[in-house]
Amino acid sequence: MIHPKTFQKKLTEKIQIEQEHKVFFTRSLFSKENETLLNAFEDNRPVKALVLLDRNLLTFMPKLENTIQSWFENHNDSFVSIPKILELPGGEAIKNDWRYIEKIWGHIEKEHLCRHSYIIAIGGGSLMDAVGFAASTAHRGIRIIRVPTTCLAQADSGVGVKNGVNRLGKKNWIGNFSIPKCVINDSHFLEHIPYALFREGLAEAIKVSLIKKECFFSWIEKNKEAIKLQKKEVVEELIYQSASLHFDHICNSGDPFEIGSSRPLDFGHWSAHKLEQISSFAINHGEAVSIGIAVDICYAHNIGMLSEIDKNRILNLLIHFEFTLYNEHLDDYDTNGKRVVIEGIEEFREHLGGELSIPLLTQIGSMKNVHKIDKFKMAQAFREVKEIHLKQ
Ligand SMILES: NC(=O)c1ccc[n+]([C@@H]2O[C@H](COP(=O)([O-])OP(=O)(O)OC[C@H]3O[C@@H](n4cnc5c(N)ncnc54)[C@H](O)[C@@H]3O)[C@@H](O)[C@H]2O)c1
Ligand SMILES: [Zn+2]
Incomplete structure (x- = not known):
């Protein structure tokens, strides 16, 4: 009789499926x-x-x-x-x-x-x-x-x-x-489309410019008045550029189905998703993303990853478009005295699986994944966005 441990067979083949994305x-x-x-x-x-x-x-x-x-x-x-x-x-x-x-x-x-x-x-x-x-x-x-x-x-x-x-x-x-x-x-x-709804997409366009393409971010800065007025041709260009960068990432990053743990397009999203959830979706996605971006750039600056110049450029642009950079739910605590939004870090990891990977900016147009978050420096970032918000 063959012992079950010695009985081993294996079939492996790579399945390649070509699909066009248009x-x-x-x-x-x-x-x-x-x-x-x-x-x-x-x-x-x-x-x-x-x-x-x-x-x-x-x-x-x-x-x-x-x-x-x-x-x-x-x-x-x-x-x-x-x-x-x-x-x-x-x-x-x-x-x-x-x-x-x-x-x-x-x-x-x-x-x-x-x-x-x-x-x-x-x-x-x-x-x-x-x-x-x-x-x-x-x-x-x-x-x-x-x-x-x-x-x-x-x-x-x-x-x-x-x-x-x-x-x-x-x-x-x-x-x-x-x-x-x-x-x-x-x-x-x-x-x-009403401005508030338009801004939801604008938040994602700014997000993708920040992680992928400095010249697109500069273009948004240069056209900020026309964008705010939702001028047709400028909106068409904004959509085209943002869609192209998302499209390019999906088609060419090598991980269209997010099998790995890295998700650069979710820059600013770990806290955004949690804020939407804590507020029972009273905070909409774009608003939550602008807060998430503000928090993460302040944090990246606090840990010495992002320059003050870049941080201020980004914050000023968000403020120009009248994005809110803070919401009181950032300061919600549970019965054990833990800040609720921080649970978003672990939930972000769990949703992706594998190692924690939070995308952070190193400069406008490029990002790096970090695998650990300093909670003290993050709390500092929360205070900073609150101060900016109170001054606004
Ligand atoms: N699948 C993904 O990769 C992915 C990525 C990011 C976000 N999302 C999801 O997208 C959803 C948000 O989508 P959204 O921002 O398009 O909002 P939405 O679909 O929730 O729409 C917001 C409101 O606008 C209305 N609406 C739709 N088109 C309109 C128009 N032209 N003019 C006026 N009103 C219009 C909708 O009926 C709705 O009332 C969230 O659930 C989010 O999780 C998915
Ligand atoms: Zn999003």
């Missing part, structure tokens, strides 16, 4: 003559499709549903049948309630979509995360075309490959990675 930039995707969406289907036409639309868009664009409907009717030869347009709630609400995922699965089933069909998701980053999750799990993955409609989703999350919903009181606790068939950034959606 982002189109356009104006007025659903205007009669715009064919960007048709190009996205490549030569698979006629296709079966279902449109899932962020309901809140209709407040700003009441004719949107009719416009989309007319566009499909004008291009009906590219579709098996005119796609249904279904409205869903936008914002964090869709990620907080599992019933919406089941609802989307229900629609997919009812419309008899298969793995060759398309879901066209039009909405903010929250809708994108939830619909992306439902689409990538139904039939083990239905093709999805993302049409992000907020500044944040066009500049950052929408061009990514992550999906997620909130569970167990934690953000994105359930989710997966899947590459959309393509992403279409249409600047028309940003034309009527």
Whole structure:
């Protein structure tokens, strides 16, 4: 008899899957003559499709549903049948309630979509995360075309490959990675966006400039007045630059599915995620990110990693855009006298797995991961952002 310990066989092979990631930039995707969406289907036409639309868009664009409907009717030869347009709630609400995922699965089933069909998701980053999750799990993955409609989703999350919903009181606790068939950034959606919502994406654009490209940060500084006024061409350039840097990182960093422990695009995010959670999501993501950036640059300066000049340049730009750099939840303590936001460090590590890796700036345009945080110097950073906030 062969002893179980001596019986060993192994099969190994590298599985290489080539997938293309594509982002189109356009104006007025659903205007009669715009064919960007048709190009996205490549030569698979006629296709079966279902449109899932962020309901809140209709407040700003009441004719949107009719416009989309007319566009499909004008291009009906590219579709098996005119796609249904279904409205869903936008914002964090869709990620907080599992019933919406089941609802989307229900629609997919009812419309008899298969793995060759398309879901066209039009909405903010929250809708994108939830619909992306439902689409990538139904039939083990239905093709999805993302049409992000907020500044944040066009500049950052929408061009990514992550999906997620909130569970167990934690953000994105359930989710997966899947590459959309393509992403279409249409600047028309940003034309009527309120400044507060616009700034959410601006925070991510500043973030990515800080870790990746000094000249993009300088460009933002130079165009800060036009950006604040949301001038169309400048906004288009801001989105393009930010999306390109996020896109480049995903495609070329060698870790698109975040298997390693390093996550530079989450610069300023360890405290941001925790702040969103402590405030029961009363603090929105962009606001939390600007606080997170402010805290981390003050900390990087305190430990001698970042120069005072760079620190002040960044803080001044954030202040110019009227970002808040402090929130009282930074000073919440639990019953054991521990600062609650600090738990975000361990939660950040746990979410990524492996060793703690917090991205910090060494100068504008470059970053380094640190694997330990000096809690005393971090507390100093919290005090500093509070002082700046009180002076503002
Ligand atoms: N998957 C990722 O890689 C990733 C990365 C960063 C952030 N995110 C997630 O993205 C979400 C935030 O996304 P968001 O900032 O796009 O906000 P959002 O999707 O929550 O939308 C905010 C509000 O704006 C509305 N809205 C959408 N488009 C609009 C428009 N053109 N004009 C006016 N209102 C509009 C929405 O309906 C909602 O009420 C968070 O849940 C965050 O966790 C995901
Ligand atoms: Zn973010």
